[in-house]
Amino acid sequence: MPAIIKQFFFKSHEMTLSDPRFISLNLWLNRYFSSDVIPVLISGDASFRRYFRITTADASYIAADSPPQLVPITPFIVLSNSYASAGLTVPKVIASDVEQGFMLLSDLGDTQLLSVLTPLNVGDYYRRALALLPNIAAVVSSTNPDTGMSQALPLYDEDFVRRELGIFTEWLLGRHLQLELSGSEQDLLSQSFDILVDSALSQPKVGMHRDFHSRNLMLQNDQLCVIDFQDAVIGPVTYDAVSLLRDCYVRWPQAMVADLMAQHYRQALEHEFIPQDISLEQYQRWFDLMGLQRHIKAAGIFARLHYRDNKPAYMADIPLTLAYIVDIAQAYTELAPLATWLQARVLPAFTATRDEGDNR
Numbered sequence: 001m002p003a004i005i006k007q008f009f010f011k012s013h014e015m016t017l018s019d020p021r022f023i024s025l026n027l028w029l030n031r032y033f034s035s036d037v038i039p040v041l042i043s044g045d046a047s048f049r050r051y052f053r054i055t056t057a058d059a060s061y062i063a064a065d066s067p068p069q070l071v072p073i074t075p076f077i078v079l080s081n082s083y084a085s086a087g088l089t090v091p092k093v094i095a096s097d098v099e100q101g102f103m104l105l106s107d108l109g110d111t112q113l114l115s116v117l118t119p120l121n122v123g124d125y126y127r128r129a130l131a132l133l134p135n136i137a138a139v140v141s142s143t144n145p146d147t148g149m150s151q152a153l154p155l156y157d158e159d160f161v162r163r164e165l166g167i168f169t170e171w172l173l174g175r176h177l178q179l180e181l182s183g184s185e186q187d188l189l190s191q192s193f194d195i196l197v198d199s200a201l202s203q204p205k206v207g208m209h210r211d212f213h214s215r216n217l218m219l220q221n222d223q224l225c226v227i228d229f230q231d232a233v234i235g236p237v238t239y240d241a242v243s244l245l246r247d248c249y250v251r252w253p254q255a256m257v258a259d260l261m262a263q264h265y266r267q268a269l270e271h272e273f274i275p276q277d278i279s280l281e282q283y284q285r286w287f288d289l290m291g292l293q294r295h296i297k298a299a300g301i302f303a304r305l306h307y308r309d310n311k312p313a314y315m316a317d318i319p320l321t322l323a324y325i326v327d328i329a330q331a332y333t334e335l336a337p338l339a340t341w342l343q344a345r346v347l348p349a350f351t352a353t354r355d356e357g358d359n360r
Helices: 003-009 020-029 074-085 122-130 133-137 158-176 183-202 239-245 254-270 280-307 312-329 336-358
Strands: 040-044 050-055 060-065 093-097 102-106 141-143 150-152 205-208 217-220 223-226 233-236
Touching (some): 020 102, 074 093, 074 141, 122 254, 133 205, 133 239, 133 254, 158 183, 158 336, 183 280, 239 254, 239 280, 280 312
Antiparallel strands (some): 050 060, 060 102, 093 102
16 A cells, blocks of 8 residues: 555544545646655535645645536636636646546635734725726636637526525525425515516626635735636626625624725726616615525525535524525515514524524
């Protein structure tokens, strides 16, 4: 048995000699280095990907293990090139094996933007992050470096939006809370979802990262770098801005969010991503309702990560997403019934399940 695999066994309790993907990844990596390297597990993410760091005498690298039948790596590879061409700092793909789902990437370090944010510096960092969005918005297609063929990004259309909203109904309300919805409750959700879908579809469309927030921005030498962009689509102009400013993982004062939202509004006008006759009030409605759709989806995804993917830690992020939904929905007359229902039916049920878990 190769000494490298024996050595790794003692370095990480999360990997074992019975892990065939790790063994295959290790053998693949050692074709690119002059001596044996030790991939050290640094994280998984909210999908089935895993990331390892490889440190040599001269540099460090990131190895990505992405099961091809679950999370193909081609979208990451082609979008990495497209984002870099648009002037964004992203991981460079040094080597890849599409069939096995392995990549060797440049190392952008360990510092997520979220880890350094404070009430004093968040405004400056978020302004810098918003300044990246015109570059992201400009990427509406990707080019395969192997074939030279260009392809438009997927469209964030009605089916896409409704499919995401359905995750909330299926996984949070159904699987986790086990709520049996009455006919009137089903009608309420359907009417509310229709409003959110109509708002999303009415917005001008741009290139959209689709997960643009403080955990997917890295700081390296005080430069913001973008990761986790493989799910980019063409979609609503407010989506990435609201993902950042109403982050699922942290909440900032509304006055600051409103100020930064206005910055993105002016930015979108300047770059002609929205028509000049769109008012700030109209933009804010788009922004707020886009945030509602995203948080409804996120609450469902966090429950799905727990039950389907055995990642229970994300359940702790559900209360913030539900709080966002209630606060924003009650500000709009046509969505206030949704806020009232969530407060009366969903929040108490969620609290009860959490209390049951604490008492076990």
